[in-house]
Amino acid sequence: MYDPIEFPEETRDIRDLTTKICEKYQMPLEERILAGEKLTHTDFEPGIRAAREAGLWGLSLPEELGGANLSCYNLVAVQEAASKPLAPLRFWGELPPFLWNASGKQKELYADPVLSGEKAFCFAQTEPSGGSDPAGSIRTRAVRDGAEWVITGNKVFITAVDFADFVFVVAVTGTDQRQQGGISMFVVDIDNPGLKITREIDVLGGTRVHELFFDNCRVPAHALLGAEGGGFGQAQQMLSAARMTVGAAALGIAWRALEMMTGYAKQREAFGSRLADKQAVQGFIVDSWIEIHQARLAMYHAAQRTDEGHDTRVEAGMVKVLGTETAGRVLDRAIQVYGGAGVSFDNPLAHWYGLQRLARIYEGPTEVHKYQVIARKLLNS
Structure with missing residues (x-):
C-alpha cells in the first residue's frame, strides 16, 4: 500500500524490526484466535521475549533504567506497526514517570521488578x-x-x-x-x-x-x-501518553484493514466484474486512504512537537480522537466490501470492529476530548 510519509532511517529501521517480530510471533497467534482459541498471557511471551532481545523493552524509559529511550515519534511508529496483527505485539518493562526515581521500598518492591520483567x-x-x-x-x-x-x-x-x-x-x-x-x-x-x-x-x-x-x-x-x-497530575501524565499510543494502535489497525479491503476488492467478482472496478468500492478505498493519511500526519506532527519539548496534552487527545474515529469508519467500509465474510469472527475485521468501538470510549471518550479538552483550549487561547 502506497505510504507517502517519508520516515527518517532510524524510524524505518525500528518499524521494520517490529514488523518482522510480528510476522514471526504474532501472526500465528492471529490464526489461532480466528480458529476460536482464547489466548492467555503465556501465548504472548515469545513475542515479548523477542522484542526484548531486539531492544524493544521499556520503550519510553531512559537508557540508564534499561529502557529503549524511544522518542515519541519512534514510539508511535512502533505502536502503529505492532498493532497490525489481531494479536498485537506487547512491550513490557514500562514504568510510569513518577517511579523513575523511586527509592527504598518503592524501588525494591515495584520499580525494579517491573524493569526486570518479573512483575506487571x-x-x-x-x-x-x-x-x-x-x-x-x-x-x-x-x-x-x-x-x-x-x-x-x-x-x-x-x-x-x-x-x-x-x-x-x-x-x-x-x-x-x-x-x-x-x-x-x-x-x-x-x-x-x-x-x-x-x-x-x-x-x-x-x-x-x-x-x-x-x-x-x-x-x-x-x-x-x-x-x-499529587495523584491527579500523575494520573493525567499516564493517560496523556496512553492516548497517543491508543491513536497509533488504531491507525495501525486501520491501515491493515485498508490493505485487506483493497486486496479483497481486487480478487472478488460480483455481477461480472471485480469489486475494485465498482465506483462505490473505489470510493471506500480512496476515502479510507485519505482519512488514514491525514490522521497519521497529525499524529507524527504531534509526536515531533512532543519531542521538541512542547506541552502536547491537547494534541494527544486529538491523536486519540482521529485515530479511533478513523479506524471505526475504515473498518465499517471494509466490512461492507467483504459482505457476509466481513461479519464472521473467522475474519479479523469483525474482531477489530468491536475493539475499535470500545477504543472510542476508554482513555477518554471522543466527546470529552473534543468539547472538554480541545474546545476549552481553543476558546481560552
Whole structure:
C-alpha cells in the first residue's frame, strides 16, 4: 500500500524490526484466535521475549533504567506497526514517570521488578460513578491511620488485572481540594486481603476487564506514590501518553484493514466484474486512504512537537480522537466490501470492529476530548 510519509532511517529501521517480530510471533497467534482459541498471557511471551532481545523493552524509559529511550515519534511508529496483527505485539518493562526515581521500598518492591520483567501492574481510576471526570467522580477514599493508609472504594472496567501483580489506585485524600491537591496515587499488591476482584466483565472486541473493591484495604506508608495530593497530575501524565499510543494502535489497525479491503476488492467478482472496478468500492478505498493519511500526519506532527519539548496534552487527545474515529469508519467500509465474510469472527475485521468501538470510549471518550479538552483550549487561547 502506497505510504507517502517519508520516515527518517532510524524510524524505518525500528518499524521494520517490529514488523518482522510480528510476522514471526504474532501472526500465528492471529490464526489461532480466528480458529476460536482464547489466548492467555503465556501465548504472548515469545513475542515479548523477542522484542526484548531486539531492544524493544521499556520503550519510553531512559537508557540508564534499561529502557529503549524511544522518542515519541519512534514510539508511535512502533505502536502503529505492532498493532497490525489481531494479536498485537506487547512491550513490557514500562514504568510510569513518577517511579523513575523511586527509592527504598518503592524501588525494591515495584520499580525494579517491573524493569526486570518479573512483575506487571494495572491502573485503576474509573469508578461506577464515572470515568470521564475523574476529579469530580472519584469516590474511593484513602484515610491515614497511624503508619498506614486505609483505602475504601470501588473501581470498574479495569484492564490488565488478570496478569497484574499490583495496582496503581487513584483515591481522594482531601475532599475539598479534589484536583487541586485532594487526589493521591497509591500502589496496592493484588493479593492484599483488603482488595477483592469481584467480577470479570466481557466487553466488545473480546476484551476482559474487572471490577475491584477496596474494603478497608490497609497499605503501608510507602504505598503513597509521590506527594500526598499529587495523584491527579500523575494520573493525567499516564493517560496523556496512553492516548497517543491508543491513536497509533488504531491507525495501525486501520491501515491493515485498508490493505485487506483493497486486496479483497481486487480478487472478488460480483455481477461480472471485480469489486475494485465498482465506483462505490473505489470510493471506500480512496476515502479510507485519505482519512488514514491525514490522521497519521497529525499524529507524527504531534509526536515531533512532543519531542521538541512542547506541552502536547491537547494534541494527544486529538491523536486519540482521529485515530479511533478513523479506524471505526475504515473498518465499517471494509466490512461492507467483504459482505457476509466481513461479519464472521473467522475474519479479523469483525474482531477489530468491536475493539475499535470500545477504543472510542476508554482513555477518554471522543466527546470529552473534543468539547472538554480541545474546545476549552481553543476558546481560552
